[in-house]
Amino acid sequence: MSGEVKKVTVFIMGQKYEVPEGFTILNAVEYAGYQLKRGVGCREGFCGACATVYKLPGDYKLRGGLACQTVVQEGMYIAQIPFTPAQKATYDINDLEPDVTTFQKLYPEAFRCLGCNACSKVCPQEIKVMDYIQAIMRGDIALAADLSFDCIMCGLCAMRCPAEMAQYNIALLARRLYGKYMMPKPEFLEKRLKEIEEGKFDKEIEELMKMDRESLAKKYSERDINFEIT
Numbered sequence: 001m002s003g004e005v006k007k008v009t010v011f012i013m014g015q016k017y018e019v020p021e022g023f024t025i026l027n028a029v030e031y032a033g034y035q036l037k038r039g040v041g042c043r044e045g046f047c048g049a050c051a052t053v054y055k056l057p058g059d060y061k062l063r064g065g066l067a068c069q070t071v072v073q074e075g076m077y078i079a080q081i082p083f084t085p086a087q088k089a090t091y092d093i094n095d096l097e098p099d100v101t102t103f104q105k106l107y108p109e110a111f112r113c114l115g116c117n118a119c120s121k122v123c124p125q126e127i128k129v130m131d132y133i134q135a136i137m138r139g140d141i142a143l144a145a146d147l148s149f150d151c152i153m154c155g156l157c158a159m160r161c162p163a164e165m166a167q168y169n170i171a172l173l174a175r176r177l178y179g180k181y182m183m184p185k186p187e188f189l190e191k192r193l194k195e196i197e198e199g200k201f202d203k204e205i206e207e208l209m210k211m212d213r214e215s216l217a218k219k220y221s222e223r224d225i226n227f228e229i230t
Helices: 025-031 100-106 108-112 118-122 129-138 141-147 156-160 167-182 187-197 202-210 213-221
Strands: 007-012 015-020 051-055 063-066 076-080
Touching (some): 051 156, 063 156
Parallel strands (some): 007 076
16 A cells, blocks of 8 residues: 555564664563653763663564664564663762772772673664773773763673673763863863852843843854864
8 A cells, every 4th residue: 555654573582573673672661652751862972871772573582773774674583771770880080099099999809800892782873882881891991981982881891791880880980080080171160160259240140140032042043153272
């Protein structure tokens, strides 16, 4: 019949459904009648809330992806993982040293890495997860922070790790240490914060707070964009 929507068969949490071909897993789950309160977020692939595992017919592999990005396939078996239980160390960043001993103390499991690369293979952001863990083991925190920068903390890497570590939490510590102790100081930002604390912009802020929406929009569109650092 002309115009008829082609459908594929999928299994969501073990239950069989017919859903339109070309749907993402997220679309398919909602089409099947599920009301998502967890396991859904930005819907664009950058929040990590919709981590999903699935298997395909005739394929022994357990695959992972984000439900908002992964397109359904015929015979796909789907299960969403709204949260991956993973140990997260408690610490005060001001009390830590930016070196490998901090990770040995807070995340000793990182040093059990087998080098299997399962974490990198499952990452929906194609991050070199194993590489940043290896960098941490060598004490190269700057490299680990750089390699893990695009991490959305979906938890899929931790779920596939035979060494049972939470790579994304370990990477978070690396980025925090880098930002606190190793990143070049933003002199302009420090200067601007000092000016704010001293009240340099108080009068302008008060004037803006008294303006109506239309006046604010007009002022914004007519603003003079000056990138010169003063």
